[in-house]
Amino acid sequence: MNKQLSDRYEPESVESKWIQKWEDAKAFSPDQTAKESFSIVIPPPNVTGNLHIGHALNHTIQDIIIRIERKKGKNVVWVPGMDHAGIATQVVVERELAKEGKKRTDFTRDEFNKKVWEWKAHSGGMITRQQRLLGESVDWSRERFTFDEGLSKAVILVFKKLYEEGLIYRGERIINWCPVTKTAISDIEVEYKEKQGKLYHIRYPKAEAVRSGKNIQSLSKDDYIVVATTRPETMFGDVAVCAHPEDPRYASLKGKNLILPLVDKEIPLLYDSFVDKEFGSGLVKITPAHDPNDYEAGLRLGLTPILVMNLDGTLNQLAGKFAGMDRFEARKKVVEELESLGYIEKIENHTHSVGHNQRGGAVIEPMLSTQWFVKIESLAKPAIDAVRSGKVQFQPKMWEKTYFEWMENIKDWCISRQLWWGHRIPAYYLPDGSLVVAESLEEAKSLFRKQGKTFQDGEITQDEDVLDTWFSSGLWPFTVFGWPEQTKEIKNYYPTAVLVTGFDIIFFWVARMIMSGLKFMGDVPFHKVLIHGLVRDKDGKKFSKSLGNVVDPLDMMTKYGTDSFRFFLAAVLPEGKDILFDESRLDGYRSFCNKIWNSSRFIFMNLPEDFKVQEPDLSKLEETDLWIFHEFDKTLQAYEKAYADYHFFEMANLVYEFIWGSFCDWYIELSKARIYGNVTPESQEASRQVLVSILNKSLGLLHPFMPFLTEEIHSLLSDELLVRTKFPVKYGVSSDHPAVKKMEVLQEIVTKVRNMRAELGVKPEKKCQIILKSSEAFVSQMIEKEYKSLLQLTKADSILFDNAHEVTNTDSVGAFSIGEIVLPLAGIFDFEKEKQRLEKEKKQIVLEMEKLEAKINNPAFVEKAKPEVVEKEKEKYATWKEKLDSTLRALEKIGN
Incomplete structure (x- = not known):
């Protein structure tokens, strides 16, 4: 044993070395000979940029699981990959083009998508490099992209199948429209924020009063009603005013018409129970093309919607003199006009919830639009049942309630996006409006011919829209294994074992994967959904560029070492709650790395060149050896229990306390008397074997959290990679072993002496005598056996066992479980x-x-x-x- 660690731990050199060695050795490839399979698919990060601290947390948790399951001898695969991220990627690339003074429409669709593929090559390469730096033990040979040929084929196939079953349809409905990115977005991509706005109370004259010759200035209160709205610019699309059918204030107006201000046309006053009698005047204007509730009311009441807005958020020609104005500018001008003509009753400050696009933050405009939708209810029911039955389990369980609330009130899913980057909708049209869904243009021609259609070359056009990114990523757990082909990988690895994700994409992704898996695979995509919290700053705020509090994981890894960073993420991760990022904690875990390194170095320095690692013989070990074995067994048992519940913070802290406390601060200190002292060769050899054995097994428990440091130290003990070694097993020393009791008493005495000295302010350099009293004879034997170690641990100059000692007023007295401790302080302490x-x-x-x-x-x-x-x-x-x-x-x- 002539290998040695360097005198300083330098993370950067250790990390770069093992990243390459693991890949060269194909250390992360699955063991096809193992009887039991275990798989995880990575939640694919968007191809648009760097991994952020949320990714670092998510990927670290998955890596801990994968490394443990691999050590448990399973056929483990962890599939990496990236999402093409339609809106986000297109926005990023358009922003890059804008720097060159160009825009998307300066290119053809194919030319623009070529630019995006170039960006993907650059950005995707950065992401995989960062994953390697984090130490992720994914099987890189299986890396996937949602735009891969096979995955793209599966997306088209799924669309076609759902369309043929009547579960996908094209229709006109209210959707969430983003006037900035000029695309529809789904309900769950809308972020609602409380905003301070205005509530405008507008007078709508009764038609009979106007017909009698009265103008707005001469109308009495009985000649008009007041409608409150936050969006007066949409009034050009009003088709009615509604009251609650049980509101007595408006019962007499049944069958009456009103005059729509600025438009001067008659609209009816109708009744519907969706109206809130307590809000404003208890009347609402019905604008079916620009409000989801109004749209539903319009369907019930048989009203025809009127669209008054363009796709860029400006008003159209139906707004008259306000046509072409941006919606917010139009709001000001419309209110000014209403005020000048006497239509404004009053204007109040009003705080209300306003929808924003999560991608870019633009205010969303509810708008009637022709889009593609998935009929979701029949897909949602079995997915609800799968969670209710326990086939899919959320952890923490509280997130099941969130899942059920959304799934049981789910609405049809708008899946079309007005983008160029994405899976193009496989719908083909003839000039007469005829439509077929096909996997290719050739198939579309064949389908049209079967319908008896005639057409010229070039007359068939494909739908311009692309599919929502979540449509393709919802298929991820089985398409990455080769579906729709029935591959060996699907048989081995589907369903996957666990999905690790944040709570913020339960709706976006988790629910959709469960629905897709049940529909196309006949089974759930995973059995457990492990939900972790978000990483926030130490004050609990979200990380945001505008707040200037963003933390770059690479900066932390460079500054403190990747192992310290990974360990921090796990050690401060409470179950299902958010992490508060406090950089000062990282310094403490860097110290932990140094402690492990220096303790390992001490062990290797004290091993002879002919030392051979052997399994210690319990019958030949001393009490302190048996005690540290018991402490390891106790730690391992608690570690396994915590892992069964995915309590990573508990696992991390168990290993931390064992290595720093039991092993380094106690056993290594106690072993020095045997390594350097006048003891038998058998005692010295036993201590060395125990040191190496405990170090080796401790590295096994720590490895999932700190892969680089542990692999480096383990390489001095074995030629086998630590990442491929079996999970540690118990020594088998029970808690009722006499050695355990004796060591616990020794620890109690040392700790009590230290506390007594600290409370009295006796400085470490002041060595004092210690007198112990106890009715248990083994205390005296223990003092004799561990005398040198006790002197060192308590900073004493002598230790006596003396039950006859009489306590004086200059003695400090303390108790331990089976005796008394006396510290004579005369001469060393000024009372x-x-x-x-x-x-x-x-x-x-x-x-x-x-x-x-x-x-x-x-x-x-x-x-x-x-x-x-x-x-x-x-x-x-x-x-x-x-x-x-x-x-x-x-x-x-x-x-x-």
């Missing part, structure tokens, strides 16, 4: 000086507490301050209270 210091400290603490108490109990402060500010003040008070308690205990010990 009076320490008492004065503590009294002074107590006064200062009490003063600080009184200030905080007055602040916290002041009603004016509590009412005006933000809740988080009040909470911080209370936390400060609690901290000072702890300090006071500690000071009072110290005063009591020195005889106050």
Whole structure:
């Protein structure tokens, strides 16, 4: 054993080395000889840019699972890939073209898509490089892209099948239109934000009053009704005014008509129960082409919608003098006109929820449009049943409620997008409007001929729209394995074991994969859905470029090392809750890496050149050896239990506490007396074998979290890659073994002595005598056996076992479970000086507490301050209270 670690841990050199070695050795390829398969498909990141910290969290969790399952001897595959991300990618590429003074329409569709493919080559390469830097153990030979030929073929096939079954249709309905990107977006891509706006109360004259010759200025209150709206610019599309059928205020107006201001046409006053009697005047204008509720009401009432807006958000010719104006500019001008003519009753400030496009933030315009839709209800029902029956389980379970609420109220899915980048809808048209859905132009020609249609070359046109990105990514768990071909991979790896994702795409992606899997594979795509929270800044705010709080994972990995960063993400991940990113924690985990490195280095430095790794013989081991084996067994058992529940934070902290505490701070320190002391060769050899054995097994538990550091250290112990070794097993030392009890007492004594010294302020360099009293004889034997180690651990100059010792007023006394500890302090401790210091400290603490108490109990402060500010003040008070308690205990010990 002549291999050694360098004197400093340098993450960058270790990481780059193992990234290449793992790939060269095909270390992440599945073991086809294993009896049990385990698969995960990566939630494909958008091809548009760098991996952000949310990706780093998501991918780290998956990698931990994959590395553990691989070590458990399963046929493991983790499929990587990327999503073509229709809207997001097109926006990015158009933005790049704009820098050159160009726009999309300067190119043909094919030319533009060629530009996007060039961007994909650049951006996609960056993403895979970042995944490698993060240490992701994916099978790179299986990398997929939602625009791959095979996956694209599957998308077209699914569209055609659903169309033939009547589950896809083309129709006119209200959709969410983005006037900036000029495309439809789905309901779940609309982000609602509270905005401060205006509520405009507009007078709608009664038609009979106007017909009698009255103008707006001469109308009395009985001659008009008042309608409240937040969007007066859409009034050119009003086709009626509605009241609630049970609202007595408007019962007498049944069958009456009103005059639409600025348009001067008559519209009816009708009744529908969707009207909120308490909002505004209890009347609403019905604009079916520009409001989803109005659209549904219009269908019920037999009204014809009127579209008054262009695709770019400007008003069309039906708006008269306001035609061509942007919708927000038109709003101002329409209100000015209404005011000048006397139609405005009043204008109020009004906070309301406004839909925005998640991609770019533009305000969404509800608009009547001809689009392609999926009839979703029949697909949703079996997907609901799959979760209710437990065939698919959400973890934490609370997210099932969110899933059910959306799925049970699901609406038909608008799947067409007015983009150039995406899977083009496989619908073909003749000049007379005839339509067929086909996998190719040749098939479309054949289908038209079967219908008896005649046509000339070039007369058949394909639909200009593309499919919603989520349509293709909803097929991801089976198309990546070669569907629609019935491949060996599908048989081995579908359904996948677990999906790891954030709660924010339960609707976008999770639900759609479950529906698609059940429809086309006859089985769910995964059995567990592990939902993790979002990563936020330390104040709980979302990361945002505008806030300037964005964290680049690569920066953190470069600064602290990838292993430290990965371990941080897992160790601070509460189940189903958000992570608060506090960079200072990373420094602590970097120290943990250094601790592991230096402790390993100490072990290797103390192994002879002819040392051979052997499994320790329990019958030849000493009590401290058996104790550390028991501590490992206890850690392993808790680790396995936590993993079964996917409690990664618990797993990380268990390993951290065992390695830093039990192994490094206790066993390694205790072993030094045997390595350097005058002991038998058998005792020395046993200690070395235990050190190596525990190090090796600890690396096995730590490896899923810290792959690079652990692989580097393990390479000095074995030629076999740690990533491919079996998962650690127990030693088999039970908790009732006498060695365990004895070591627990030793730990208790050391900890108690340290606490007594700390509370009294006895500095480490001041070595004192320790006297132990106990009715248990083994305490005396233990002192003799571990004498040198105890001196080092307690900073003592001597330790006596003396039940006859009489305590004096200069002794400090403390108790442990089976005895008493006495620290004679005469000559090393100035009682009076320490008492004065503590009294002074107590006064200062009490003063600080009184200030905080007055602040916290002041009603004016509590009412005006933000809740988080009040909470911080209370936390400060609690901290000072702890300090006071500690000071009072110290005063009591020195005889106050």
